[in-house]
Amino acid sequence: MGDDELADIRRQRMMxxxxxxxxxxxxxxxxxAMQAQIQNVLMQAMEPEARERLNTIRLAKPEFAASIEQQIVALAQSGRLRQKITDAQLKQLLTQIVPQKKEFNIRRVG
Known part of the structure; x- marks a missing residue:
């Protein structure tokens, strides 16, 4: 290989x-840009306390918080939200989405 070929290969690789x-x-x-748009919709659709709760959830479970955000954005864009989501409404939504934990009681016999 000549110097010219190497220079061409280098130029192509750099490009x-x-x-x-x-x-x-x-x-x-x-x-x-998409994340900023989502945050803008959430600002309009949620009260500050509810957004704060969602941010706290995001710290612990980012994927779960992202799915909640997507659902809220979908509700807002479809026009099904008549008022801002309050903290109590967000709690209710979360309890519907999160599967209930099963409790196990272990009893010792004897």
């Missing part, structure tokens, strides 16, 4: 890396 990096940056920007 590929730059294109890949630009695509990744665009994807990150789209995700950030």
């Amino acid at each position: 590929q890396l730059q294109q890949q990096q630009m695509a990744e940056q665009e994807q990150v920007q789209r995700q950030q």
Whole structure:
């Protein structure tokens, strides 16, 4: 291989890396824009106490909080929310979604 061939290969590889990096940056920007849009909808659809509770849930269970957010956004976008979600309503929603824990009582005989 000559120096010219190596230079061409390097240039092509650099272009590929730059294109890949630009695509990744665009994807990150789209995700950030979508997250900002979700947060905006949540600000309009929820009272501060309910948003605070949801943020606390996000710290413990991020995937669960994301699914709750998606449900609230869907409700808001479909027009089924007539008023802001209160903390009590969010609690009620959470109890409906979270499966009830089963209790086991172990008794010793003897």
